[in-house]
Amino acid sequence: AGHFAEVALFTGVAPAQIRENDIRNGISLEQEAAAQVGRLTRFPSLVLGGGNASWNRRGVRIPSESRAIQVFRRLFLAGTAEEEARELQRVRDGQSVLDGVGGQINTLSRRVGRADRQRLELFLGAVREAEQMLQQDEQWAKTPKPTVSMQAPTSEYGGAQLLERSRQWYSLVHLALQTDSTRCVSLWLGTQDRPEIPGVNLGHHDASHHGQDPAKLEQLALIEEAEMRVFGEFLDRLRETQEGGETLLDRTAVLYASNLGNSSSHDNSNLPVLLAGGRFRHQGHVVGDARSNRRMSNLFVRMLQHLGQETQQFGASDGVVSEI
Template sequence: MPTPRIDRRTFLRASGVLIGLPFLEAMMPARGAGTNQDPARLVLVGQPLGMYGPNFFPTKPGRDYEPSRYMKLLQAHRDRFTVFSGMSHRYATGHFAEVGIFTGVAPEMIRDKDIKNGISLDQEVASHIGNETRFSSLIIGGGDVAWNRRGVRIPSEQRATRVFRQLFIAGTPDEEARELQRVKDGQSILDDVGDQIKALNRKVGTGDRERLDLFLTAVREAEQSLQQDEHWSKTPKPKVDFQTPTSDFGGPQLVERSRQWYNIVHLALQTDSTRVISLWLGTQERPDIEGVTLGHHDASHHGQDPAKLEQLALIEEEEIKLFAEFLDKMKASKEGSNTLLDRTAVLYTSNLGNSSSHDNNNLPIVLAGGTFKHQGHLAYDPKNNTLLSNLYVRMLQHMNVDAKSFGASNGIISGGLVIEKYMGLEPYK
């Protein structure tokens, strides 16, 4: 007996609950009924304090590079990412360049106290495909990195509870408040849709039941992190001997906060709630990492002090480990014959190269997943940097946007990073 087909837009519904489902084999069209074009997705991950170059960049270019201290943490995905060196937007020294990290406009448009910005990469993509999903894009975590076509900043949602509510809780204000409070009290929103889940499991095959189980586990993990969030909000902050930061990038709970955001990004993509996400991570305070006694900002301004450099390395290693965890989840999530990672271009970067001197050149850049033929380590001139916007053009093409330029680009990235034939499209060269 054939497995009944399930509509791609099926939701689990109850009073105050609306949960989209991950892609299941039972959602694929019947043979001969036409093709269901696989969706392409984009995730931009940024953080404000750079990465220490000698620990981040491999010394040898090409696919057979020897991994650096940080790249060793990503080797499980070696064939699914490219690390870049010698790339930037060529902005002047200073933290203010954060506003241009994903817009890539010309250097003369990004000056301290004189910003004339353009549209950011995520919003350019959202303008082409955003109406195909419940949310055209998600801008989360913090930062000033999302901008519309008029060069107006789009605020980021910094509260994970609000994003979780947008994704999974629907109803009257009272129903939403009740469901969110239940989650915080340790109950699951899945309790309300338990019978629907059981009925769905009876309709699908073994592979889909495994996918559903992974998805529901991810929902529970996200709920648990929100409960942890509630705990930390009621816990007094530790007293430490360093200057109070001027801005809050998530507090000292760097690890759990970042993991929480990555889990929400994963769930949003699994449910096809959106296909475009920008996520800004990081903390300037002392993070919750064993062996770290300095604030992140203090350690990043190391002045080549060996003790500070080792503290910084512990922090940055943890950040890369969290990114690796996220890639693990993306790879484990199947969509048809591919994985979520296969369909998602994930960019990890920072607006700073050397945070100790506020230098915006030679940015740390990893591009993972997507339809690209990955090249290991693509090394460009560390003094005369290749424009990062040239890579953004290639990323637009991954998103099926027939772009020839973006921001201040003066070409399209070369070095073999072409887009392989995929989704019925001819590859870009």
């Protein structure tokens, strides 16, 4: 699947389900978690940065917000009285529409055959889900947003400003978790441009297609080491934030991964995966069988179990990563 495998990175479905012109995806990991804990926060989940990593239970892609300024506004800035009144009216209008749709579906279900009735039941499930979300929206529309010390972003950093953009997104994710505005976040980071990193004179995409060229490998190492340092800063910030007698890192499972094990050959095996925080039984670098990889979804089963879900299955899992 090459680059296209990113659509299944966090859904863990079988490769046969993600052909480029025939996607039959499943729910992504953070959305499965949000189904359990999302009702407790203003935002059940945040899908940030771009990309195609987040999918709902019906296999529909969830649009990602790539504008940090807009995310900050939604999280922390109160609207005017007129804006708040319009938002509340939007919620109530949506509830009225759904009331009518639900009644029509119930009437139709008594008139159609079994196959059509099953389709209507799926649609009705989506309507019920939307109703629950609107009820939450109404509650949160009346609740003041948290106040934070961070200044509102003033720049949407371009592709070359990879590190600055990453830091900005990590700051927003940290504040969203710290203020309990959400408990489930997916964040896509990357660039094909030449990032502004000392010593780097190739674009990220060019360096990643290195063909084992030592000069390109050196460039790629400079880029990835800089990215990991910024990610480490984010983990440090979580570790330094106290919450309920623990650190925010203790209370947060952070998964960092790529859909390519070898970007030069577009190989989707032997993926680099980093799991931090969350009070897992961390073991350093756990090396699997390079010729017979365990499935990423086996790790997802373990993460969901750690969250408290009684599950033995996620995506195309065929077991569970028990070491952690």
